[in-house]
Amino acid sequence: MKIRDFQPADAQALYTIFYGAVHQVARKDYNFEQCNAWAPLDYDQHAWISCLIKNKPYIVEQQGQPVAFADLQDNGYIDQFFVSAQFPRQGIGAYLMQHLLQQAGLNNMPLLSSNVSVSAQPFFQHFGFFIVQQQMPVVRGIALSNTLMHKVLL
Incomplete structure (x- = not known):
């Protein structure tokens, strides 16, 4: 495994990772409608690429293929953290979190x-990380539960 910076050519592969993580992994906690709102099959590719360019995620590669990605913003906010559903429980997420x-x-x-x-x-x-508060954001008209979490470093 290796970690590298995002390149715009990664956008489709990262959406595939994101989509699979939501529809295969998170599906146990969210219903079909919620998963489709969160990660629609028909998505705005330009908006996705713009988001990735803004977030500048780190990419984990295995055998030359992206298998996970996550970002760390200047203010300490992690906006995206997704591991391919094809590689569960193989230490990829831990490797990426250690990097962050x-x-x-x-x-x-x-x-x-x-x-x-x-x-x-x-x-x-x-x-x-510890729970700060439970939240119910609305995505594409559908409520999705999540939790604001913090980790104190200093």
Whole structure:
């Protein structure tokens, strides 16, 4: 495994990872309608690429193929953290989270935060994140539960 920076040519592969993570992994905690609102099959490719360019995610590659991605914003916010549903429980997410924590340390970030899905809460808790509040954001007209989580670093 190796970690590298995002390149615009990664956009389709990252959407495939995102879509699979939502529809295969998070599906146990969200219904069909919620998954479709969160990760629609028919999506705005330009908006997706713009989001990725803005977020500048780190990409985990395995055998030259993207298998996970996550970003870390300058304010310590993690907007996206997704691992391919084809590679569950292989340490890819842990490898990526360790990289984010290392980057946060190098940049003297005092706090990390993320709006975390029900499915990902145990993973984030394993890395020392704690629940700040439960939330019910509306995405494409559909309510999706998530949790604001923080991790204090300094």
